[in-house]
Amino acid sequence: MEPPSDIYPCPPxxxxxxxxxxxxxxxxxxxxxxxxxREDMLADERFATMASRGEHKAEVDEAVxxxxxxxxxxxxxxxxxxxxxxAGALRSTTEVLNDEDMRARGVFVTVDDPGRGQVTIPxxxxxxxxxxxxxxxxxxxxxxxxxxxxxxxxQDAAAxxxxxxxxxxxx
Numbered sequence: 712m713e714p715p716s717d718i719y720p721c722p723p724x725x726x727x728x729x730x731x732x733x734x735x736x737x738x739x740x741x742x743x744x745x746x747x748x749r750e751d752m753l754a755d756e757r758f759a760t761m762a763s764r765g766e767h768k769a770e771v772d773e774a775v776x777x778x779x780x781x782x783x784x785x786x787x788x789x790x791x792x793x794x795x796x797x798a799g800a801l802r803s804t805t806e807v808l809n810d811e812d813m814r815a816r817g818v819f820v821t822v823d824d825p826g827r828g829q830v831t832i833p834x835x836x837x838x839x840x841x842x843x844x845x846x847x848x849x850x851x852x853x854x855x856x857x858x859x860x861x862x863x864x865x866q867d868a869a870a871x872x873x874x875x876x877x878x879x880x881x882x
Contacts, residue, residue: 713761714771715743718801719779721787729801730779730787737761742794747778817846824848 718729734740737760744752752758752774757767764771779787784800791798802810808831813819817834824830825848835844860871 713765714768715740715764715775717772717775719772719776719787721779721782721784721800723783727801727803727806728784730784730791731799731801732775732791733797734761735797739796740764743775743791743796746790746794746796747775749774749778820846822846822848826851 714734716733716735718731721728721730732743734743740758740761741753744750744758752771756763758764758771782790788798788800807813808819810819817838818836819831820834821829821831830848832846832849834846837844857871857875860866860874861868864870866874
């Protein structure tokens with residue numbers, strides 16, 4: 712891939728403080744160069760095409776890194792995206808789970824789990840305006856044992872009782 716197409720560090724420079732940027736065209740490169748205040752690079756033949764930028768990857772990446780070092784990953788992602796260049800902030804699992812936009816869209820929901828209290832789980836991925844899915848806590852361990860023994864294994868009530876008795880005895 713021709714530069715800039717990489718992850719670039721952002722403050723406070725922790726393990727997941729990066730923004731991914733991918734300029735897939737010369738037009739996107741023009742937009743990014745203007746955003747980062749490097750219009751001078753647009754007049755330089757070394758950076759005029761994707762191929763020539765590839766030959767000077769270190770210089771392109773250094774210019775982008777100098778800019779990303781001045782802003783946090785979410786602000787960088789938003790600014791770059793607003794300029795029409797694909798970008799995404801790298802996020803930890805905790806950051807993703809706590810993202811207000813993801814919660815508002817139902818990507819993650821909090822449910823009441825009888826065994827663990829309030830837990831955050833993935834929401835239903837398919838959104839249908841007239842058929843909303845109800846997301847509930849997952850079953851508790853052993854909650855459906857009797858149904859499985861009876862319905863899936865075809866065992867009678869006595870077998871169910873024996874199996875459940877063994878479980879209660881810890882066998």
